[in-house]
Amino acid sequence: MNPSGGLFWHLHAWRHQAQWTATCADIAQWLGQMPPSKDTHSELVIVGASAGWMMPSSWLQGFQTVTTFDLDRWAAPLFRLRHGAALRASNTALQCNTADALTDLDAVLQAHPRALVLFDNVLGQLRFHTPSVDEASRRIDTITARMHGRRWGSVHDAFSGRTQRRAGSASAPIMQRSVQAPAPTSAASQPAQSATRPVELGRFSRQLHAQGEWLDHLTDHVFPAGTPVHHIAWPFSPGYCHWLQAGWISP
Numbered sequence: 396m397n398p399s400g401g402l403f404w405h406l407h408a409w410r411h412q413a414q415w416t417a418t419c420a421d422i423a424q425w426l427g428q429m430p431p432s433k434d435t436h437s438e439l440v441i442v443g444a445s446a447g448w449m450m451p452s453s454w455l456q457g458f459q460t461v462t463t464f465d466l467d468r469w470a471a472p473l474f475r476l477r478h479g480a481a482l483r484a485s486n487t488a489l490q491c492n493t494a495d496a497l498t499d500l501d502a503v504l505q506a507h508p509r510a511l512v513l514f515d516n517v518l519g520q521l522r523f524h525t526p527s528v529d530e531a532s533r534r535i536d537t538i539t540a541r542m543h544g545r546r547w548g549s550v551h552d553a554f555s556g557r558t559q560r561r562a563g564s565a566s567a568p569i570m571q572r573s574v575q576a577p578a579p580t581s582a583a584s585q586p587a588q589s590a591t592r593p594v595e596l597g598r599f600s601r602q603l604h605a606q607g608e609w610l611d612h613l614t615d616h617v618f619p620a621g622t623p624v625h626h627i628a629w630p631f632s633p634g635y636c637h638w639l640q641a642g643w644i645s646p
Contacts, residue, residue, distance in 0.1 A: 405469055407632070408448040414630055415449065421570040421627045422550060422641065423451045429511065430546055430645040438462070438510040440503065442496045443517025446473035450515070452481035460488045462507065464496035497521075497534075500541055512547040514538075516639075519552030519612035532613050539617055542644070549617055550627075550641035556609030558636045568602040568628050575642070577620040599628060603636055618642045 408415075437459050441447075444463035447455070455461050455478055463474055471491035482489045496503045497517070504512070518538065522531040599605070617640070618624060627639040 418629045419449045425625045425641045426454045430643050440507050440510040440512045443515045452478045456485035463491045514549040519614045548643040551614050552612040553638045553640045554609040555637040557606040559604040571626040575618040575622040578616045
C-alpha cells in the first residue's frame with residue numbers, strides 16, 4: 396500500500412473534510428499570498444496534487460492553466476471531479492498527469508518555464524519513498540536546489556505525532572508565522588535540542604497537548620533563509636496531528 400496516497404488516503408480525506416475545515420482555511424489564506432508577478436495569473440503547476448482535497452477551487456480559478464502531477468492513479472480523476480466544474484466555469488484549462496514529476500523535475504520545469512510551481516504536501520513524504528533518511532534528505536536538497544531562480548512554493552509536513560485533547564481546549568492552534576533561519580554551518584554549531592521537539596514546535600505542543608516523540612519529516616531546510624514561513628496545524632485523525640509548514644519563494 397502506498398504510504399502517502401492511494402484509495403485509502405482518499406477515503407480518509409473524504410471522511411475527515413469537516414475536521415479539516417480550519418486547516419483548509421489556513422492553507423487557503425497562505426495560498427492567497429503567493430508572490431506577485433506579471434505571470435501570476437498565467438500557469439500553475441502542482442506537484443503531488445492528489446485530489447486537491449485541501450485547496451479551494453476559487454484559488455485555482457485565478458490561473459489560465461493548471462497542470463497537475465501525481466503518481467497516484469486516483470489523483471487525476473478525483474482532482475477533475477472536485478475542481479473540474481469550477482475551472483470550466485472560469486475558462487481555466489486543466490491537465491492532470493499521472494506521472495512522477497519529482498524524478499522528471501528537469502523535464503517538467505523545461506516544459507513549463509514560466510509557471511508558478513507548487514509542491515503540494517509531497518516533500519515531507521519523501522522519507523517514506525526512499526531507502527534511508529540520509530538519502531531522503533539529499534533528495535529534498537537536490538529538488539530545492541533545482542528550483543533556484545524559479546517562483547515556487549511548498550506546503551509540507553514538518554513533524555507529526557500523537558496528541559491528547561482536553562475537554563474545552565481548542566482543537567488546533569491558529570496559524571503562526573516565522574522567518575526561516577539560516578542552516579547551521581556544522582553539526583557543532585547547531586543548538587542542542589530534541590530531534591523531535593524543536594523550539595518552534597513548543598508553541599504548538601502546549602495547545603495540541605503533544606504526546607511522545609514526533610516523527611521528523613526532514614523538511615526543516617526546504618526554504619531559503621529569510622523566507623516567511625506559515626505554521627499550520629493539521630488534525631489528521633483523532634489523537635494524531637501533523638505540523639505543516641508553508642512558504643513562497645521568489646527568484
